[in-house]
Amino acid sequence: MTTALDEIHLPAAARTVRRLRLRPDGALAPLGPRAVRLTAPVGALSLPDLAPGAMEAVAALAAGEQTEEELAALVAARDGDAGLLRWQLTRRRLGTAGMLEHSVHLAGEAAEEPLARLRPVGRGAAEPGPTPDPTGQVKLSRFASASVEGGALLVRAPGSPLAVQLTTRAAGLLAALAGWTSPAALAQLPGGLPLDAVRQTLRLFAAAGLLAYGSPGAEPEAEEQRFAQWTAADLAFHSRTRRPTSVAGYGGTYRFGDRFAPEPASPAPFAGRKVALPVPDLDELVRTDRPFTEVLEQRRSVRDHDERAPITLEQLGELLHRSARRRQTFTGGDGQELADRPYPSGGAVHELELYPLVTSCTGLEPGLWHYATDRHELELVSEPSAATAQLVKSARESSLMQTDPQVVLLVTARFGRVMWKYETVAYPLILKHVGALYQTLYLVGTAMDLAVCGLGGGDAADFAAASGLDYFTEGSVGELVIGSRPPTLRQDVGVPRREARR
Ligand SMILES: Cc1cc2nc3c(=O)[nH]c(=O)nc-3n(C[C@H](O)[C@H](O)[C@H](O)COP(=O)(O)O)c2cc1C
Incomplete structure (x- = not known):
């Protein structure tokens, strides 16, 4: 949430905007005039009996990014105040079912490309975590890893059904979070982000399990045997293969079925005697x-x-x-x-x-x-x-x-x-x-x-x-x-x- 302090000190062009949309790898299908069904690679959600404004709000989420205020205005215009209350329940169900992506933007930046986006990659609730104190100590988990998927930089923690997608503007946070720091210190980095943008981005990091437990001098990930014994690569491999809810693609998915032919049982013979x-x-x-x-x-x-x-x-x-x-x-x-x-x-x-x-x-x-x-x-x-x-x-x-x-x-x-x-x-x-x-x-x-x-x-x-x-x-x-x-x-x-x- 934006604090009064941020309101005073941030120039209008740098104000942080939070948006949400339906996960784009999901499909929205009508079940009737007032009901829809959302299907994602991992999981599905039916929303029966939606009021007209709520139907519009769901359609708007499927069409692109919206702020909570824009959605509330859509609902209020058609369904009135009583509809708004019901919408809050629907909105919560969407988040709990992992159907929403949350993004953090800087108002006024070119095309308002998101700085960071919380992306459901498995099955589990997708809601930002608590807003960190400006001076609270934060650090990246030593189990976090970055990869390029579909042309985007994704940062993941083993076992989490959520990933954070970072754009160039926010990627510098990763390096700065290699050691203990604070949102206020991160906001002071050369070319850094405004404090509120840092804090909102860290909420996404927290939701995806990317932040280390503990505090300077008390770091369970490094000190407790049950964590210390794992390398990041081993824990990621273990979670990826033994936590079907944390990643889509469990079991036989035939993802190359339409691109490559199956290989025959016998390999090509060797030319030797x-x-x-x-x-x-x-x-x-x-x-x-x-x-x-x-x-x-x-x-x-x-x-x-x-x-x-x-x-x-x-x-x-x-x-x-x-x-x-x-x-x-x-x-x-x-x-x-x-x-x-x-x-x-x-x-x-x-x-x-x-x-x-x-x-x-x-x-x-x-x-x-x-x-x-x-x-x-x-x-x-x-x-x-x-x-x-x-x-x-x-x-x-x-x-x-x-x-x-x-x-x-x-x-x-x-x-x-x-x-x-x-x-x-x-x-x-x-x-x-x-x-x-x-x-x-x-x-x-x-x-x-x-x-x-x-x-x-x-x-x-x-x-x-x-x-x-x-x-x-x-x-x-x-x-x-x-x-x-x-x-x-x-x-x-x-x-x-x-x-x-x-
Ligand atoms: C997966 C696997 C890896 C092993 N690696 C080695 C090895 O690198 N060098 C070696 O001398 N023995 C290796 N062994 C043999 C084990 O040391 C041996 O199975 C173990 O000491 C138990 O002894 P036993 O097989 O006589 O019951 C391996 C055995 C298995 C099943």
Whole structure:
């Protein structure tokens, strides 16, 4: 609210004007002569039984920005004072349902472009926060992040259904709010905004959760473990993917459905030479395999490989066949080719590909190979090179191995398979699939008496350099070291266990 002080000191040209409008990504549809329904990407609101002035006010909000006074005048002219009271309830419902955008303008500025706009981006009430004291201490939350969306600069806080859009005139506030300051100090910045404009803009920041809790010297975001342990990037990722109300686009939205064709289940084959893999006799394995519970209980990470008897091509083929081969291909209701493999995959999209990087395997030359899941064969991607050596070195260091791993099994995602359909959950789905594949490889490897150890990190740029694949189209998202298991295991790494061998 504008204070008497501002009225006295601000020149007329710099007076702050607050406006509101219906969120432009929403649709307004008539439900009858006196009723409308608003539909937004997240949520909908029906307004039945509107008086004629209130109908006009809603239509005016849909047409463009209005001040509260202009809306009240529209309503009063048609509906009288009793209508004004009812309008206040309707106006509140619009705000609570997140259907309104609030903006702060400077009267007299060119075209009165808003300095800042509070934009609902998820589901939740969209009303400005309290007006800060001129000398009250304010600071940007360390979790706030800025991005460019639809040609606008948006500032967001993780988990909030609201974002603040800033124009050039107000963007300087962001830098100034990196440390504790006050509205009065912000208004003193060179080329800064009038005090009331600063305070009104900060109301939008507060509503969107962009301001830090606490005060100078008492900052929970930095001091309390539950906040301090989060990086801004991790909390934004967690909130974006685990708070469907804070962002539109949850689940399968097919946002690229009309721009790009779905990618086929099989990637384009590599030009290098092919090696057909032996097919294990699954019927025989059903009869002879070790019992499931024994395999589950004896699974462990093994970081030693038997140099005297390296893993064989037959064993590598059996591991890949039992864990990751394509059992069938079928077409989903959305037209995307889907797949069936031994491990599960959200929506059956099966975007993961496997690349054995071989240093020592009886019957197979060293190099980076691709496992064609549909044909159960290996395709040479690259002969050993400086780039493949870097991948081997990283895996050896991550697994604390004393020798080069016999096989580094790199797992990639063909991102488009998932992102063509899913939006906010796409990347987390990929990571979950990697986990499902890891455990399947661990269990099959244990049943085969192989050494398996999953790794927690890798470098997708190194993989792109080694494979020649485009980083943004298909990238490494996981890796394991695989080899023959020696008769005795080192005891200086991993979980302390009494038995050295099953
Ligand atoms: C996702 C994931 C990441 C891992 N990352 C590594 C790693 O980078 N280096 C390593 O030596 N072991 C790694 N491991 C193996 C774990 O250290 C191991 O599972 C854990 O110590 C428990 O031992 P166990 O697998 O023998 O039960 C990883 C395991 C998983 C599932």
